[in-house]
């Protein structure tokens with residue numbers, strides 16, 4: 001797992017480490033790692049034109065020392081200084097190595113060296129940044145974005161909130177981010193993650209001082225170690241039986257996609273209950289489904305079969321009968337995934353009894369909202385949920401005491417008492433109707449196989465994202481395309497061991 005720590009934790013760890021090493025050691029380590037990564041990005045250091053964007057704090061200091069390192073190796077290094085202060089020792093080191101410094105003002109916007117640069121280093125703000133970029137930082141971020149050279153962000157792209165990934169106004173868009181000591185949550189969560197480019201971690205010796213992470217990002221090998229392995233002795237019950245209560249006579253596609261998502265994730269059996277038309281449709285698409293007719297007005301019977309988990313909600317409807325059905329599912333002691341309409345049923349006055357039942361559950365329980373659904377569930381603003389995904393997913397987790405998988409540009413999974421998980425395989429290819437139904441089926445299959453909610457969500461989101469990319473080699477897909485690609489994504493994940 002890659003792990004990330006919040007700013008306050010990084011600051012504490014940094015103080016503890018600084019007390020044990022000579023002054024300036026950490027910045028020297030950071031700047032050496034930064035210069036090495038810059039050198040890797042240049043065809044050759046000697047003669048290269050490097051422009052440093054330098055803010056008034058230690059982030060600027062890192063850039064100045066790295067610039068001094070490159071200047072000493074023959075690069076032409078020019079620092080544009082912004083903000084109220086200046087890291088004096090860094091500036092002295094740069095000048096001593098032959099680099100130049102000058103203060104940037106808006107009036108110079110047309111005559112900077114940015115457009116002729118071979119490399120731009122963003123040392124405007126790091127973990128000390130607060131709120132949207134002020135001037136002249138905002139103008140410099142814009143100029144860097146319009147310049148052709150690759151941009152290396154120091155610690156994090158300036159304008160990205162280190163703890164949340166929030167961006168208000170302009171932010172630097174980096175090709176590479178060289179971060180120090182540990183990753184910062186904002187590097188893994190959109191919109192910040194989208195600004196970070198490739199992330200390179202420089203070891204500055206902070207690890208022994210760091211507590212457990214606030215956030216983790218699973219790597220292929222982590223997923224491989226979680227995926228269920230079915231030995232020779234397995235049978236359909238051991239693989240898991242998933243009860244699906246998604247789709248309806250009106251929304252038959254949701255049922256077909258959810259059932260397909262579960263079957264193609266390798267569940268032992270799908271049992272489906274619904275009205276005549278949806279049952280017909282499911283059986284004609286997936287004849288292996290064990291389907292039965294349910295009266296939509298009284299579908300509270302979970303039946304005495306051997307289900308090992310339930311997925312409920314998407315395309316199911318929001319009528320009182322659907323509410324009763326959800327109640328009976330939540331009353332069971334089975335692992336449950338609630339999606340879409342099921343989440344809508346939890347909102348408002350009508351949802352109070354359901355929400356209470358949800359909070360009392362002891363079996364694994366997973367909610368899978370997109371930003372709009374989470375906003376409704378938590379009476380928040382949708383844009384705010386999208387801007388600060390971690391915070392809102394964690395709030396919903398705390399409110400309902402269960403696992404929450406928040407879908408969207410970065411899928412995050414918040415689980416009580418554990419670091420938040422960020423899925424690394426998301427792709428905008430997924431932003432088409434019905435892909436969420438496939439996800440609920442896939443995650444449901446993992447729940448039915450016996451994985452706990454957090455791990456089921458982690459594996460489901462991971463293979464779902466990979467399936468989107470594998471389905472058509474990165475070309476546009478529809479939700480149905482995911483179904484054929486899910487087995488390939490699972491096979492690929494197993495191979496990462």
Ligand SMILES: NC(=O)C1=CN([C@@H]2O[C@H](COP(=O)(O)OP(=O)(O)OC[C@H]3O[C@@H](n4cnc5c(N)ncnc54)[C@H](OP(=O)(O)O)[C@@H]3O)[C@@H](O)[C@H]2O)[C@@H](O)CC1
Nearest residue numbers: 014027056057058059125126127128129130132133134155
């Ligand atoms: N921690 C570690 O282990 C290590 C940390 N290291 C490095 O130190 C960095 C942190 O340095 P830092 O604390 O000096 O803060 P930094 O990011 O330079 O920003 C402060 C400056 O920004 C300004 N400013 C703030 N918001 C602004 C805005 N919206 N728009 C415009 N300006 C804004 C603020 O101005 P003020 O608001 O105070 O007037 C102040 O001048 C860290 O990211 C890493 O690179 C490594 O060297 C070694 C190991």
Ligand SMILES: Nc1ncnc2c1ncn2[C@@H]1O[C@H](COP(=O)(O)OP(=O)(O)O)[C@@H](O)[C@H]1O
Nearest residue numbers: 370407408409427428430431433434435436437
């Ligand atoms: N911009 C995006 N980048 C990555 N993944 C996305 C993006 N937009 C949507 N997704 C993913 O696509 C799926 C959409 O699910 P959902 O919103 O429930 O759609 P539907 O209800 O139509 O099935 C989720 O897995 C979500 O994480």
Ligand SMILES: [K+]
Nearest residue numbers: 125154156158
């Ligand atoms: K920066």
